[in-house]
Amino acid sequence: MTDYGTLRDPNAEYTMRDLSAKTMGVRAKRGGGRDVEITDVQTTMVDGNFPWTLVRVYTDAGIVGTGEAYWGAGVPELIERMTPFLVGENPLDIDRLYEHLVQKMSGEGSVEGVTVTAIAGIEVALHDLAGKILEVPAYQLLGGKYRDEVRVYCDCHTEEEADPEACADEAERVVEELGYDALKFDLDVPSGFEKDRANRHLRPGEIRHKTEIVERVTERVKDRADVAFDCHWTFSGGSAKRLADAIEAYDVWWLEDPVPPENLEVQEEVTRSTTTPITAGENRYRVTELRRLIENQAVDIVAPDMPKVGGMRETRKIADVANQYYVPVAMHNVSSPVATVASAHVGTAIPNSLAVEFHSYELDWWEDLVEETVIEDGYVTAPEEPGLGVTLDLDVVAEKMVDGEELFDEA
Numbered sequence: 001m002t003d004y005g006t007l008r009d010p011n012a013e014y015t016m017r018d019l020s021a022k023t024m025g026v027r028a029k030r031g032g033g034r035d036v037e038i039t040d041v042q043t044t045m046v047d048g049n050f051p052w053t054l055v056r057v058y059t060d061a062g063i064v065g066t067g068e069a070y071w072g073a074g075v076p077e078l079i080e081r082m083t084p085f086l087v088g089e090n091p092l093d094i095d096r097l098y099e100h101l102v103q104k105m106s107g108e109g110s111v112e113g114v115t116v117t118a119i120a121g122i123e124v125a126l127h128d129l130a131g132k133i134l135e136v137p138a139y140q141l142l143g144g145k146y147r148d149e150v151r152v153y154c155d156c157h158t159e160e161e162a163d164p165e166a167c168a169d170e171a172e173r174v175v176e177e178l179g180y181d182a183l184k185f186d187l188d189v190p191s192g193f194e195k196d197r198a199n200r201h202l203r204p205g206e207i208r209h210k211t212e213i214v215e216r217v218t219e220r221v222k223d224r225a226d227v228a229f230d231c232h233w234t235f236s237g238g239s240a241k242r243l244a245d246a247i248e249a250y251d252v253w254w255l256e257d258p259v260p261p262e263n264l265e266v267q268e269e270v271t272r273s274t275t276t277p278i279t280a281g282e283n284r285y286r287v288t289e290l291r292r293l294i295e296n297q298a299v300d301i302v303a304p305d306m307p308k309v310g311g312m313r314e315t316r317k318i319a320d321v322a323n324q325y326y327v328p329v330a331m332h333n334v335s336s337p338v339a340t341v342a343s344a345h346v347g348t349a350i351p352n353s354l355a356v357e358f359h360s361y362e363l364d365w366w367e368d369l370v371e372e373t374v375i376e377d378g379y380v381t382a383p384e385e386p387g388l389g390v391t392l393d394l395d396v397v398a399e400k401m402v403d404g405e406e407l408f409d410e411a
């Protein structure tokens with residue numbers, strides 16, 4: 001018999017809506033091997049091209065779930081802070097535990113920001129864990145399959161990022177040598193015409209230079225690849241409209257984050273002004289914020305970052321809202337293979353999946369972090385093994401850990 005009275009609950013008397021098993025009267029005894037309790041949560045940071053934050057949820061059944069939170073200062077500390085709210089709970093109650101953490105962490109700011117990211121890392125691990133307990137792949141927990149393979153787009157870099165011909169050469173290399181048919185390049189690169197980048201205004205020479213990058217890259221790859229361009233929230237609304245108008249002739253896959261993220265009306269105005277598809281969403285949180293972008297038709301394509309926006313179910317919820325507006329989902333992703341595969345499980349299960357990003361092609365050991373092959377010929381296939389279907393190579397994790405980190409405990 002579970003003694004819920006032993007659950008540590010430091011904020012209990014201040015919490016308006018406590019969704020723990022203790023207060024909800026949720027029974028652990030369910031039969032069929034589903035009577036499982038969480039015993040611990042641990043994190044380890046790996047020094048990838050970002051400090052990937054891996055999360056493990058341990059149980060009394062000896063089954064461990066592995067997830068990943070988007071990188072960020074304070075995320076491991078927030079996960080440690082949440083551990084007492086999970087210990088003793090049944091990991092199969094993903095939705096209730098998620099809302100429980102949102103409630104318990106309201107003081108730390110669980111509406112948006114790194115607290116949501118920390119909860120997302122746990123939520124991804126819970127999907128791995130639940131899939132392993134129920135012996136089904138994680139996409140099955142999200143509603144099943146729309147497709148076998150999820151398209152991956154490759155974020156491209158060149159040291160000569162401001163040279164249109166160098167960008168075209170890199171596009172050619174990534175298509176022909178790495179096998180991608182979907183690419184993204186940065187467009188917020190120096191042109192030599194800048195006077196004052198703080199005022200967000202684009203001078204005519206800057207527009208011409210950016211248009212030349214778009215022209216050279218798209219005309220080099222032609223129908224061999226779709227190409228998106230990212231502006232990282234750099235320009236004024238007026239400049240963004242001029243840029244989007246100037247590149248309309250090249251029919252790009254999308255133009256990403258041309259304006260800063262805070263003002264929804266400006267975002268909407270830019271999107272409505274052009275036939276160039278406009279994408280945004282990677283620095284917004286939960287379905288609440290993404291809903292506003294979608295319902296106002298401020299994006300043509302929405303770009304949530306799964307382990308940042310709130311996790312796998314949260315991204316499924318966002319995709320469902322987007323689908324009501326016939327808006328495709330292109331998942332932003334800078335994660336290790338763990339969250340990349342988790343994003344692929346979401347992409348497998350939602351109708352409107354367009355692609356998942358791969359942001360680490362310069363890191364030759366990226367795929368060594370897990371035992372499985374992750375990306376093949378520009379696609380990632382959600383594994384048929386239970387849970388996420390990937391196994392961390394703990395030797396590689398140990399070798400690549402951020403200085404001062406400790407390796408996870410054995411299961």
Ligand SMILES: [Mg+2]
Nearest residue numbers: 230256257282
């Ligand atoms: Mg971006």
